[in-house]
Amino acid sequence: MKSFSFNTFQTLFLFYLSTSTIFFSPPSISASSSSSTLTTTQILKINQTLLSPTGIFQLSFFSYNNLSWYLGIRYNIDHDNRTVVWVANRKTPIQNPNTFLKLTDTGNLIITDQSNKIIWATEKINKNSTLKKNPILQILDSGNLVISESPNENDPTKFLWQSFDFPTDTLLPGMKLGWNFDTNTEKHINSWKVTDQDPSIGDISFKMHYHGVPEIFLWNKNRRVYRSGPWNGKRFSGVPEMQPFTDSIQFTFVQNDHEVYYTFSIVNESLFSRLSVDSIGELQRLTWIHSRKIWTKFWYAPKDQCDNYKECGPFSICDTNASPVCNCIKGFHPKNHQAWNLRDGSDGCLRDNKLDCVSDRFLHLGNVKLPETSSVFVNRSMTLLECGDLCQKNCSCTGYANIEIVNGGSGCVMWLDQLIDIRAYPVGGQDLFVRLAASDVDDEVVRESSDRKTAKAIGIMAGGAAVIFLAVGICFLWRKKKLQFLLNLKGKSEKRAGSSEKSQDLLITEGVFTSNREQSSETNMDDLELPFFDFNTIIMATNNFSEQNKLGQGGFGIVYKGRLLEGKEIAVKRLSKNSGQGVEEFKNEVKLIVKLQHRNLVRLLGCSFQMDEKVLVYEYMENRSLDAILFDKVRRSSLDWQTRFNIISGIARGLLYLHQDSRFRIIHRDLKASNILLDREMNPKISDFGMARIFGTDQTEANTVRVVGTYGYMSPEYAMDGIFSVKSDVFSFGVLVMEIISGKKNRGFYSANKELNLLGHSWKLWKDGNALELIDSSIDNSYSHSEVLRCIQVGLLCVQERAEDRPTMSSVVLMLSSETATIAEPKNPGFCLGSTPIETDSSSSKKDESCTVNQVTCTMVDGR
Known part of the structure; x- marks a missing residue:
């Protein structure tokens, strides 16, 4: 951040007044007040300021060393730092404090000293010497410094000069x-x-x-x-x-x-x-x-690494969630195998087979950053099919795509050389079609020419209906038999294992949803793409899982503090042998966290898997989990308001990354205070992704027969109907916000009115205009009332009963970061609570749970 002291202005101004050199100059702007305009009869001195109409921006001289002075436009809102957004004379600093800014009769702006030596001037100084009619200099609220012939001129085409052009x-x-x-x-x-x-x-x-x-x-x-x-x-x-x-x-x-x-x-x-x-x-x-x-x-x-230009070289794709990040496009191989094996993909890839132009096919790559487009063929009127046909006929064409993706796509861009600087995204990229030899492309991923496709379609349509009906019938019978087989298998398994339960949720394998139980083999862990720790190393680091090293305990196991031989401190999550988290959840957590990189997400360092021992190794968080401080009567006083606000904002940014900016759209499903870890500086990091689920790019919600999570944080639609979405996490975040502000738990909160939990209590205080009574009594009075009220309002918006009424996390981040952002009035929240005071994964309990949603009570039984 650019900053400087205004004390130097006073010193230099006194020096200016005491100097023996006297020179003639027009009247200056008063030093005791700021003006919004400068005319040809006025000057702006070192210690004077020109303000925009509402005071958002200012034009003035500044210096960081009292030796070199600059004329600049700065925000007038950050009084401590005065952020500079434009500098006039950045090539020619002023060395003499007896300098001033002047507007000439020809409409030019100059910086000159007492000897009339021009230090800096607008670029038109030598191009236009015509006298102007009363030119005037003013700085607008947009931050644009303009010269015009009218003080109220708003038409940029009539400006004689403007800083926005430079x-x-x-x-x-x-x-x-x-x-x-x-x-x-x-x-x-x-x-x-x-x-x-x-x-x-x-x-x-x-x-x-x-x-x-x-x-x-x-x-x-x-x-x-x-x-x-x-x-x-x-x-x-x-x-x-x-x-x-x-x-x-x-x-x-x-x-x-x-x-x-x-x-x-x-x-x-x-x-x-x-x-x-x-x-x-x-x-x-x-x-x-x-x-x-x-x-x-x-x-x-x-x-990230894939943002680096040409990180992976020609005909390769950079993917930050792959290991290594560089991968050759299908039909290509590394040009330099030795460098490639050392994870240097800058040389790129070469074709496996030569093109013959006539029979070449096109590989469809989805969700990618298009290759560099500096030297391409462009036609904005073509359709994608026309573009493909033209590329097919041009033997030099290596790939093609739409220029624009709106309204189904339009325009044609064709590459006639190497495809450079491609990267993959989970969502938000574009479709690219890459030319390959016919033998390198599978039929299901090619885009054929329109003529060939039309001819082929005629033959396919004749028998298409029969094939479809036959396929549907076979699929139905196969699924029915498989379901019966799984039910029988589950019944036998339950008889052998008693009350032990295996998750029927979808597994995540290489980013693809599957319910194939065979893919969850406990010995098949080679696809986790994460360093493995020898189990003996873990034993030594934790002193054989010593009780003195215990940091905490959750529903799925115990977390220990450890220290590796090289001195690095770690946190070790040892999954309980009889916990509800099996291999599926273990692999799910590993696969998700290893692909996520954000300052507000806990970093997974590695894992260990030996016999029935499953261990995750995380970065060590000095301040442990949020609940250990927030709900402790003694320690919570260390959480002043600024720290609590930073924690709320950090959690929001982490969730925004999971929901929108990461490779996958990820629903955490178990966001709570004990899953928020705090580092040395009290920065929050979201942890525990065992229950997380990936959503597809066009998926908005899903349903599960196995409700997991923690009562008190679960949204009504999830707790009652098993429906979860990003709005489920938003609800949990809202509960967290209210807990952080109040220092009280949502579940187990008891007010004078026994029917109200924390959310109900907060809602009542808000409606009565007494929301500030919610703030934790351990916080001193050095907090912003408006900031607290804004956080309460955002929290109540997040816990609204109807999922569609809740904001997205991008809106939440914006509302938290802007004091004057327009925020809607919240509607009544969903008062969802578990009847039992024991915090547990709901799937691990056989007891029925009651849930009250705005005074309507029902009973939930775990789906089996």
Whole structure:
């Protein structure tokens, strides 16, 4: 964050007043007050300020070392740091404090000293000497510094000059990043120097390349380090996280004969957001949190290994959830096997078989970042079929795709050379068709030419109906017999094992849902793609699972603290031999966590699997679990309000990653205080993914006959009907929010009205206008009332009875980060509680459980 002291202004101003050099100048703006405009008869001195109409931005001189001075536009909202978003003279710093800014009669802006030496001037200074009619300089609330001939001019085409045409390191709402073909001018952003106190031009830049299909590249000097991918009508192909917030931020891409540019706009005027390039090499979207008076990193790139430009070389795909991350496209093999085996895929891949042009086929790759589009054939009027036929006829064509994906897809982009910088996404990518030799492509994954497909369809349709009916009949009989076989098998198993129960939930194998029990063999663990620890190593690290090393105990086993021989501290989760979590849940947790990388998710270091011992090894969390502090009468006083707010925000960001930004859409299903771990700095990390489930890209909810989780945190539709979705996790998050604020458990909470749990109590206080009574009495009074009320309101929105009324986690994160964001009024919550005070996986108990949803009580019996 760029910051400086204003004390230097006073020192230099006194120096200016005491200097013996006196020079003639027009009247200046009063030093005791700020103005919103500057005319040709005024000057702006070192210690003076020009403010935008509502005071959001200011124009003034600044310095970090009292030696070099710069004229810049800064946010006026962060009074401590004064974030700089534009610098006029970044190439020519001012060395003399007796310097001022002046607007000339010709409408040019200059910085000059007492000897009238021009230090900096607008680029039109030598191009236009025509006198203007009363030119005026003003800074708008958009952050745009403009020169016009009218103080109320809002038409950019009538500006004589504007700072938005000359971005520095920041793209503000309304700024354009791209090219103007009429004037042959480019707009891009450049970082500051390596130090954040040197505004001169740094090595990192973000520029649009308009040849072929336009893309934006992040550069480090002359080296490309990141590529946005082409615009596909909704977002950049390489930024699947780029979701338009219709009530907050909207993204725009324009391409025509006159210009091509990218910009964004803010719908919610209370939200402040900017796109910047950092001197360390990051492209960052930052948003301002009013309550905490800080900028937070909302999104950044490059964020992982596959964001690195050409990480895997030609004709290969980068996938952060694969090991290694580089994989050759089907029909290709590594060019450099030795380097490939050492996990260096930069040389890429070569074809297995030569193309013959006539009989070549096309492999369909879904959900990928399109290859680099700098040198491609483009036709925006073609359909995908026409594009494929044209590619088939052109022997140089190596692949093709739609340009845009909206309205079913349109336009044609064809690659005539190597396919470079492809990466895979779980959702949000595009379809790409890659040319292969016919022998390298299976029939079910090819896209045939329209002529060949039409001819083939005629023959298929003749017998299609009969085949379909026959297949359906066979499938029905087979499923009926298999179901009967499984029921018989289960009955025999229950007789042998007594009350032991095996999960009938879907297994997750290589990202595909399956109910095939044979795939859960306890000896088949080689597909976990995770380091294995020798069980003796675990025994030594935990001192043979010593009671003194015990950190806690949950429904599926005990967690121990351990220390490896090299000194690294670890947390070891030893699954109980008679727990409800079997091999399926064990493999599920491993497969999920090893593929998830986020600062608010616990990191899995490895596992151990030997005979009937199943062990997971995690990073060690110094402050253990949230419930151990939050519900402890002595320790909870260490959780001040700021810490609690940070924990709430961190959990929200972790859930947003699981629901939207990770490779899979993941439903946790057991979010609770004991599954939130805290590191040394009290940063929250979501843990325990044994009950988590993956959703497909087009899947919104699922149903299970085995309700798992913890009563008190379960949503009504899940506890009663077994229906779960992302909104189930949202409900659990809402319960957590209320518990963190109050320091009390939802289940086991008793108020004067015995019918109310914590949610009911909170709802009553909210309706009565007494919501602040909910806050934990151990918290001192140094908290923001508005921030607490906002969190309570968000929490109540999350626990609303109807799933469709609850917000998504992206909305939750936005509401938590913006003090002035519009937040709906909550409706009545779902008061779902277990009758038993014992916290347990519901599937492990044979007792019936009662659940009350807004005074309607029913009885739930575990599905078998």
